Each structure stands twice: as C-alpha cells, then as structure tokens.
Amino acid sequence: MVMEYNPGIQLLRPRVDFDNQGYWDGIKQHKLIFQKCKYCGLLIHRPRPMCPRCNSMDMEWVPSMGKGTVYSWVNFVYANAAYPGIKVPYLVVVVEMLDGVRIVSNMYDVPPDEIYVGMPVEVVFDDIADDLTLPKFKRREV
Amino acid sequence: MNNIKNRAAIVGISMTKFSKDSERTELYLTCQCIKAALDDAGLTPDDVDGLVKQTDDASDEHAVTSSMGMGNLTYFGESRWGAAPSAMAMRAAMGVATGVANYIVVYRSVNGASKRRMTPSMRTSGQMSTSDLLQWTFHAPFGHMSNAGRVAMIVRRYMHEFGINNDQFGWVPTVCREHGARNANSMFYQKPIAFEDYLKSKMIVEPLRRMDFYEEADAAAALVVTTPERAKDLKQRPVYVLGAAQHMALETEELTSYYRPSISGLPEMGKVGEKIFAMAGVTPKDIKCVQLDDSYGPFVPMQLEELGFCNQGEGVDFCNRGDRIRLGGELPLNTSGGSLGEGHIHGMNHVIEAVRQIRGTSTAQVKDAELVLVASGAGGPASGLILGGKS
Ligand SMILES: [Zn+2]
Numbered sequence: 441m442v443m444e445y446n447p448g449i450q451l452l453r454p455r456v457d458f459d460n461q462g463y464w465d466g467i468k469q470h471k472l473i474f475q476k477c478k479y480c481g482l483l484i485h486r487p488r489p490m491c492p493r494c495n496s497m498d499m500e501w502v503p504s505m506g507k508g509t510v511y512s513w514v515n516f517v518y519a520n521a522a523y524p525g526i527k528v529p530y531l532v533v534v535v536e537m538l539d540g541v542r543i544v545s546n547m548y549d550v551p552p553d554e555i556y557v558g559m560p561v562e563v564v565f566d567d568i569a570d571d572l573t574l575p576k577f578k579r580r581e582v
Numbered sequence: 583m584n585n586i587k588n589r590a591a592i593v594g595i596s597m598t599k600f601s602k603d604s605e606r607t608e609l610y611l612t613c614q615c616i617k618a619a620l621d622d623a624g625l626t627p628d629d630v631d632g633l634v635k636q637t638d639d640a641s642d643e644h645a646v647t648s649s650m651g652m653g654n655l656t657y658f659g660e661s662r663w664g665a666a667p668s669a670m671a672m673r674a675a676m677g678v679a680t681g682v683a684n685y686i687v688v689y690r691s692v693n694g695a696s697k698r699r700m701t702p703s704m705r706t707s708g709q710m711s712t713s714d715l716l717q718w719t720f721h722a723p724f725g726h727m728s729n730a731g732r733v734a735m736i737v738r739r740y741m742h743e744f745g746i747n748n749d750q751f752g753w754v755p756t757v758c759r760e761h762g763a764r765n766a767n768s769m770f771y772q773k774p775i776a777f778e779d780y781l782k783s784k785m786i787v788e789p790l791r792r793m794d795f796y797e798e799a800d801a802a803a804a805l806v807v808t809t810p811e812r813a814k815d816l817k818q819r820p821v822y823v824l825g826a827a828q829h830m831a832l833e834t835e836e837l838t839s840y841y842r843p844s845i846s847g848l849p850e851m852g853k854v855g856e857k858i859f860a861m862a863g864v865t866p867k868d869i870k871c872v873q874l875d876d877s878y879g880p881f882v883p884m885q886l887e888e889l890g891f892c893n894q895g896e897g898v899d900f901c902n903r904g905d906r907i908r909l910g911g912e913l914p915l916n917t918s919g920g921s922l923g924e925g926h927i928h929g930m931n932h933v934i935e936a937v938r939q940i941r942g943t944s945t946a947q948v949k950d951a952e953l954v955l956v957a958s959g960a961g962g963p964a965s966g967l968i969l970g971g972k973s
Contacts, residue, residue, distance in 0.1 A: 452722040455715050521786045541841075
C-alpha cells in the first residue's frame with residue numbers, strides 16, 4: 441500500500457528560505473543531508489541559522505546514512521482531521537536516524553497494522569510532482 | 583524578593599455562556615464580559631489602567647478602550663496561545679506588584695465555533711511566523727498539520743514507554759463531562775457521558791479519538807487583578823496569587839517538541855510546577871483541587887506526573903475509573919468541566935473556576951478549597967498558578 445494523493449487538491453510545499461535551502465536542494469537530488477556545525481560538529485535537524493551548542497554560524501551539509509528506526513507514529517484515519525490532499529489512512533512517523541537526529545516523515549508503503557515503535561527503516565525519495573520530492577521511509581531489512 | 587507571592591489578588595471574574603454560536607462579535611462579548619467582571623469587583627471602566635490579552639485575541643486594546651471608555655491605560659501586554667491563561671494572570675500580577683498599573687483586566691474572547699468575527703484574526707491574515715514556517719516546511723508536506731496529529735505523536739511515544747492502552751485515556755473526558763453536566767454555563771450542561779461512550783467515540787488520528795479533544799466554543803471570560811491592599815476595599819473576597827510561572831525550554835514547540843531527547847513528558851510543565859510550589863511554599867499534598875489543561879485529554883495524566891501529584895508513568899493509573907479525580911475524590915480536577923466538559927476558550931475558564939472554588943461558588947464545589955492549582959499550555963510553552971484564599 442503506497443501513500444496516495446488526491447488529484448486536484450494542492451500539494452503542501454515546503455517554504456524554502458535561506459536557512460533551509462541546502463536541505464531541500466539535497467532532497468531534490470535524492471540525497472538526505474543534515475546541517476552540521478563546522479566549529480563544534482553538532483548535527484542539526486531542522487536547519488537553523490546558528491548552532492545551539494556553540495553559537496557558530498558556520499555550517500555545512502553532510503550526508504546522512506539514511507537509516508533509522510521509528511520513534512513514534514500516528515495513523516490519520518479520519519479525513520476531516522487529515523490533510524485533504526492525501527488519501528486516508530496515511531502514516532506520519534518520527535524517525536530517529538542512526539546519525540543522531542530525528543525527522544518527521546511518512547511511511548512510504550507500510551500498512552498501518554504492521555508498523556511499530558522501533559521498526560528499522562531507511563529513506564526513500566518520493567517524486568510526487570515535477571517540482572516536489574519528499575524523503576519518506578520504508579521498512580529496512582536487518 | 584524575587585517572587586510575586588501575595589503581591590496581587592483576583593478581585594473580579596466574569597464569563598459568558600458557552601455556545602456553538604454567540605450571535606455576537608467577539609468585541610461585543612469582550613465588552614460585556616469585562617463590564618460584568620468590573621461590576622463583580624465593584625469597579626468601573628474608569629478605574630482600569632491595564633489590559634492583558636491573548637496574542638491572537640481579535641479584541642484589540644484600542645477597540646476595548648474606545649468601547650468601554652477607558653481613558654487612562656498605563657499597561658497593556660499579551661501572552662500566547664494555550665500557555666496564555668495562567669501567564670496572563672501572572673502578567674497582570676506583575677503589573678500591579680510593580681505599580682505600573684493598579685487595576686488590570688485580563689480577558690479572552692473567541693467565537694471559536696461559529697467563526698463569527700468582526701475582523702480576521704492574526705491566524706488568518708497570511709502572516710507567517712518562524713514557528714509557522716517550521717511547521718509548513720518540515721511537517722505539512724507530510725500531511726501532519728492538525729493539532730490532533732501533533733498531539734497523537736507525543737501520546738503514542740508516552741503509551742510505548744509506559745505500557746499504556748489508549749482506552750485508558752477515557753476516564754479524563756468522562757470525569758470532565760460529569761463535572762460539566764452540573765454547570766449550567768457549560769456547553770454540556772446535563773449531558774454527561776459514560777466511559778463506554780468514550781470507547782465508541784470515533785477514532786480521529788490513531789491512537790486518539792474524537793473525545794480526546796476539545797470542541798470549539800463561542801465564549802468570553804475576564805478577570806480583574808489588583809494589589810492585596812486595594813483588594814480590601816472591594817466587594818469580593820480576594821483570591822491571592824501565591825505562585826505564578828511560565829516556562830519554555832530548548833526545543834519547546836507548540837505540540838511538536840519531537841526533537842529533544844525525551845518526548846514522553848511535558849518538561850515545561852514540570853518546571854512550572856517546581857517554580858509555583860516553591861513560590862507558594864506549599865506541596866502537591868496541600869492542593870485541594872486542580873484545573874489542568876485538558877484541551878487534549880491524554881495530556882492530563884502527563885500533567886499530574888509533571889506537577890508531582892504522582893510518579894512518572896502513573897498518571898493514567900491515577901485517573902483510572904475516575905474516583906480520585908472526580909468531585910469527592912482526593913484531587914478533583916476541572917470542576918467546571920474544563921475544555922472537554924465546559925467549553926474551549928484556550929483555558930481562561932480554568933482560571934475563573936479556580937477563583938470560584940476559593941470563593942465557594944463552584945457548581946462542583948470542593949470542601950475548603952483554599953488552595954487551587956491552574957495549569958495552562960500542556961504540550962508547549964507552559965504556565966501555571968497557585969491561587970489561595972489566604973495571603
Ligand atoms: Zn556548534
């Protein structure tokens with residue numbers, strides 16, 4: 441069961457700005473990258489102008505291993521409480537990456553009755569539209 | 583002295599009826615409600631020199647002053663969102679304690695159900711704050727926008743860590759509706775539910791059901807704050823602010839604090855609890871009843887844990903079967919019904935109800951309710967109060 445969208449309803453697009461552009465440029469190229477402080481080495485998600493640990497504004501983008509586990513998850517089952525552009529049911533997850541940061545995303549193809557906290561997952565890139573790619577997650581064999 | 587214990591008292595309260603459609607503008611409700619709170623205190627608009635409102639309230643200060651004939655405002659401020667009600671009272675207490683104003687009105691008016699608005703609120707004006715930008719950029723594209731979904735994500739992790747079954751969340755809404763059913767001002771007057779009704783309630787975002795969430799209401803509330811010295815000359819028995827605090831931590835977000843080491847608690851509320859108990863010089867055992875933020879029912883057991891009424895992970899057991907949290911139990915909560923059982927105006931009714939308990943005028947009156955705790959802003963920036971009948 442792959443996540444499906446309702447045609448004719450506007451997709452919600454990220455608001456790309458100076459602070460997060462590098463991240464979304466990476467996603468477009470099917471690369472999951474995270475912000476890293478060049479001074480103290482802290483890995484940061486979501487991107488921000490300043491390192492919260494050392495206050496450096498000198499940042500770089502580093503590749504993620506692309507692997508993690510489901511930290512928490514919800515199942516949108518009722519259309520009126522979900523985004524109308526996506527067909528219910530759909531799963532939203534918080535994934536804890538092996539890199540050490542967390543990311544909010546969707547499960548790409550796992551049915552709601554199979555997901556669990558701790559499920560190993562890996563990133564997959566969903567080209568939803570010509571101008572929109574999202575990082576999603578699929579079950580990872582271990 | 584680095585606290586505001588006994589430096590302020592609540593001397594007037596008022597609340598409109600909760601309804602699905604007030605058939606009035608929000609400004610109309612604001613003026614009506616402030617006038618009634620001043621009448622309750624024995625004051626007039628002329629006496630008022632301070633106003634405190636919620637950040638997204640549609641009734642701007644200049645509209646209130648122009649309608650009510652308040653010509654001498656020396657202090658006006660605001661607090662944000664669900665964390666606002668206790669924080670607004672704190673802001674008013676600070677105002678009178680420092681002497682920048684003498685009689686400060688705190689108000690909240692919202693046509694949340696009918697959406698009957700005089701002017702569009704900030705929420706619909708198209709402005710995007712930095713926190714909105716984070717939500718739109720990293721959550722919305724995945725269909726994760728509703729408050730229900732945001733809350734459910736935290737609750738799922740809480741269930742996982744403490745072995746909780748989501749059916750167990752049903753006791754808080756059941757008790758809130760029991761209390762609300764006694765309150766003629768409530769949207770749910772004489773409409774209690776049974777625990778089984780919760781189990782039958784529609785699943786919205788698994789693991790949470792419709793009855794885990796507030797229902798929108800049209801209503802307004804106002805309270806009047808002054809110094810304990812001035813309070814002596816007024817009509818009502820003063821209700822003293824014994825403890826007041828706000829808290830925001832690293833990575834605190836509005837219902838989406840997913841990016842910090844643990845998400846199965848409400849650490850901001852824990853800090854608020856530490857501060858207000860220390861300031862008031864009392865312990866959880868001294869508190870006669872609590873008015874907790876029940877916008878989202880499953881956050882109620884988490885607040886009981888954070889505020890020290892039980893240990894971490896034991897909040898759901900504390901609420902089980904409702905006997906300890908209903909009127910007659912050891913810690914009755916949300917005695918007017920709260921957001922789940924009275925109506926949702928972002929928690930202002932909880933502050934009003936705490937004052938009623940201390941005055942002895944609640945529709946679910948707790949015996950000798952001399953010390954009452956109010957919590958606002960569960961799941962984000964938080965605030966809290968300890969109010970008392972004696973200074
Ligand atoms: Zn750094």
